Amino acid sequence: MKSLKILISLIVFALFLSVGIGNSIAADGKAVVDSKKCGGCHKMQGPPDKTIADVLKRKAPDLFYAGSKFKEAWLVGFLQKPTMIRPAGTVYLNNIKMGEKKDEIGDVKPCASALSKDDAEAVTKYLMTLKEPTMKAGVIVDDTFSKAKAKVLFGQKEGCSGCHRDKADSGGTSCPTLYNAGERLNPDWIFDFLKNPQKYDPKIWMPRRELSDEDFMLLAKFIASMK
Secondary structure, eight states, X not given: OHXXXXXXXXXXXXXXXXXXXXXXXXXXXXXXXXXXXXXXXXXXXXXXXXXXHHHHTOOSOOOTTHHHHBXXXXXXXXXHSOOOSOTTOSSGGGTEEEOSSSEEEOXXXXXXXXXXXXXXXXXXHHHTXXXXXXXXXXXXXXXXXXXXXXXXXXXXXXXXXXXXXXXXXXXXXXXXXXXXXXXXXXXXXXXXXXXXXXXXXTTXXXXXXXXXXXXXHHHHHHHHTOO
């Protein structure tokens, strides 16, 4: 009995210690975010922009729900070596220009704030604390789905590739790429966002679709499988 009490005490102490260390790392991450002035481009606190004028001034994606949206491992890598996720920039209307034969994308570059491994891990811990409180976790409990049905829904019925790149060299450019979405996005967030994009961005150009939960689930699983 005495040994059991000692074991339980050690487990509780270890958990307490891990939480304390996690909070400390998150605090360090916030300090990095502040020192790099990430808030100058990213919105780190809600609410989201509510007017078109404010949206057009947006320099980078909102991060006040990053912990619900992103996968932790992906964030660590991205923060060390940022890549292009939005081919036409955060607000494509600001980066599209008329060409001789078709509209062209201006000079759009990924985030320049590449971090060290330690800083990237610390910032990630901080960003993972920024949650959307109304998003339900554990909605997608398995990843099985009909790929044939999903392709028809994604490509033909909803025309998602008109705005999103579903492959590295094909698809639309006005919205984030999806061919690598499964590496960076939390499946539960994909489902929640698909059901109501305007919850996250009231002036987003993505329409709110009238689909069944079954179809939303199918789309979410399909997008989450893109890696």
